[in-house]
Amino acid sequence: MNEATITELTSVKGIGKAKAIELLAAIELGKRINMPNDYRITITSPYSSYNYLKTRLENLNQETFKCLYLNSRNHVIAERVISIGTLNQTIVHPRDILKWALKYSAYGILVAHNHPSGDPEPSMNDIKITEALIEATATVGILFVDHIIIGKNRYYSFMEKKSTYI
Secondary structure, eight states: OTTOOHHHHHTSTTOOHHHHHHHHHHHHHHHHHHOOGGGGOBOOSHHHHHHHHHHHHTTOSSOEEEEEEEOTTOBEEEEEEEEEOOSSOOOOOHHHHHHHHHHTTOSEEEEEEEOTTSOOOOOHHHHHHHHHHHHHHHHHTOEEEEEEEEOSSOEEETTTTHHHHO
């Protein structure tokens, strides 16, 4: 329901345009009421990204892929779980990340996921999705800030290790 559009809502019998707008406004209000003040968080480095995301991802038993949506001052304006997978993999597509970047009018994105094994070294799939995201964000004019992999008490930053893989 939180991804519904006015067109989708008005296709439901008994919901007109005014009611659809009212429903979307109520959903947005609910999100804002329940949203922590994370929008004041500023991402200044890969290490600050890790510190912000560590408690959210480090001890999960399934790979969880998140995206931080940033304004032009690198303040977090939104945070979304994009995918929850299995013990050792999750499926992500750039369109699932970019649709929210466009909805939030994000200046940049930072993606992150955990490795429940504790080893943050990237897999071949991690490398491929990072390359795809760099290309996709460049196409639509959104800054790709980094891809952080969270392990146990350590992390891997693609931007810190730029020459290694991408």
